[in-house]
Amino acid sequence: MEKVSRWRQRISQLRRIRGLLENPLRKPKAMRVGSVVRQYMFCGKPSCVCHRDAQKKHGPYYYLSSKEEGKSRYKYLGRATSPEVERAQIPS
Ligand SMILES: [Zn+2]
Numbered sequence: 149m150e151k152v153s154r155w156r157q158r159i160s161q162l163r164r165i166r167g168l169l170e171n172p173l174r175k176p177k178a179m180r181v182g183s184v185v186r187q188y189m190f191c192g193k194p195s196c197v198c199h200r201d202a203q204k205k206h207g208p209y210y211y212l213s214s215k216e217e218g219k220s221r222y223k224y225l226g227r228a229t230s231p232e233v234e235r236a237q238i239p240s
Contacts, residue, residue, distance in 0.1 A: 182214030184225065 188207035190198050197204045210225035 182212045182221075182223075185211045185213045185222070187211060 186208045187210075188205035189209060190196075191206055193199075198206055207227070209227050211222040212225055214221050214223070
């Protein structure tokens with residue numbers, strides 16, 4: 149009996165995933181999965197200037213933030229490589 153309920157769980161999980169994948173196709177406006185977050189970070193080196201001066205933190209680094217089942221998730225997008233990339237990645 150335990151196996152059956154586990155399979156049922158798995159099936160409903162797959163249905164949910166399929167729903168998530170299909171939704172953006174049906175509604176083009178739902179394509180936007182999250183918003184881009186810009187972040188400046190401290191590094192692991194205690195001697196680095198970033199620990200003494202908050203203005204000298206490293207970055208910017210970009211993350212895509214989205215909500216999945218009520219939880220915030222962050223996907224690392226990468227570091228800005230040029231002003232163009234930066235402009236393109238900041239949501240206006
Ligand atoms: Zn540093």
